[in-house]
Amino acid sequence: MKKFGFKIEKKLKHRLGRVGVLETPHGIIETPSFVIVGTKATVKSLTPEQIKDLGGQVVLGNTYHLYLQPGSKIIKEAGGLHKFMNWDGPIMTDSGGFQVFSLGTAYGKGISKLIKKDSMELFLENKADEEEMPKIATIDSNGVMFRSHLTGDAHYFTPEKSIEIQHDLGADIIFAFDECTSPVESAHYQREALDRTHRWAKSSLEYHKSQKENSDKQALFGIVQGGRFENLRKESAEVLAKMDFEGYGIGGSFEKEDIMTAVKWVNEILPEEKPRHLLGIGEPEDIFGAIENGVDLFDCVAPTRQARNKSLYTSYGKINIGNSKYITDFTPIDAECDCYTCKNYTRSYLAHLFRSKEILADTLATIHNLYFIVNLVKKIRESMLNDTFFEFKDSFLQKYKR
Secondary structure (H helix, E strand, C coil), rough: CCCEEEEEEEECCCCEEEEEEECCCCCCEEEEEEECCCCCCCCCHHHHHHHHCCCCCEEECHHHHHHCCCCCHHHHHCCCHHHCCCCCEEEEEEEEEEECCHHHHHCCCCCCCCCCCCCHHHHHHHHHCCCCCCCCECCCCCCEECCCCCCCCCCEEEEHHHHHHHHHHHHCCEEECCCCCCCCCCCHHHHHHHHHHHHHHHHHHHHHHHHHHHHHHEEEEECCCCCHHHHHHHHHHHHHHHHCCCEEEEECCCHHHHHHHHHHHHHHCCCCCCCCCEEECHHHHHHHHHHHHHCEEEEHHHHHHHHCCCCCCCCCEEEEEECHCCCCCCCCCCCCCHHHHHHHHHHHHHHHEEEEEEEEHHHHHHHHHHHHHHHHHCCCCHHHCCCHHHHHHHHHHHHHHH
16 A cells, blocks of 8 residues: 555645645655755765754655666665665655756756846847857757766666656655756747656656556656746646646746746645645745745755855854854854754854865754754744744744845
8 A cells, every 4th residue: 555645734824835744655744844955865974864863854866866876776776765875764856857957958057947037138148159068968859868977978868767767766756757947948948848848747657657566655746847937837737737646846947036926826726635846945035935835845955055165054144154254253153053063063163174174064064054944944834833924934034134
């Protein structure tokens, strides 16, 4: 019997947000929840025990990277991702669709899936020149040809291939193969890409269901696309809602200022009784809007990547621990934080570790940033249960944005 289900415990008044419990074969996820990114079967610089200690419920691995190294067959032989990386909680894997973007149209151009309106025109002006720049992912109607960023070898991903790899990896929640598009693509291209994504979603679902041994123990989520265009986003939600997925991802590119509007367009259409995951979003300012507009899960590399680059979250906004003023600052990173780092070390010590290029710097900084985000989401969940969400949101953001 399949051990997967989603129960809504409470809804946010006059909004789409909700508190829920998501059951998986490797335990429950109390939603809303931040999904910690462990791209290559590891959260960089941390052990699974440290992830548990800071409050992490679920981690996400990257299908493309794990396929290339060490190889999905090796992970299957090891007993799946859970045994391979010694994580006994829920795991998600993406489809490889984001690499269609990052290794294709965005390769070498510094384009992110999020873009500010004032940056859009500049990218559009340079787009013609960038067409000649190299790509290591090429799309056709049936799939994507990747060239390994490690060896240059060619690998062809179809929807079926993506699902086969994810079956081998053995995550609790997997995603349909999709095309993540650039935020600077035209409406015409977004339409073509959306039609591909819908065909690939159907193929992913059919193949997944045909492999009953895997489909009985893994939940497949479809991914809504459509870029920054309202008509395409709504159409995508309507098309995918008619398919028998066990949950939905919201993927693709957005204008930073309009992301929550796009999320609302989608979640007003998707089946209310099924979980929704916002792919690649996780800044504190965005988390409140995502949850308020009906998102149950979201992942982002920002907390870990920023930690390794000296950017640390505090209740009063981010600080760069590399600034000289912290060399003699003997206070915690955040006096209001109860993480292991803040309870035991000072800003001065972190500044020293980074300046000395000590490995421990990454570990302590990552513990702090992940604890900050994971427990912010837990506090949001509690505020929703206590009917104080909007008061908590206002008080947090007022202080955070100072």
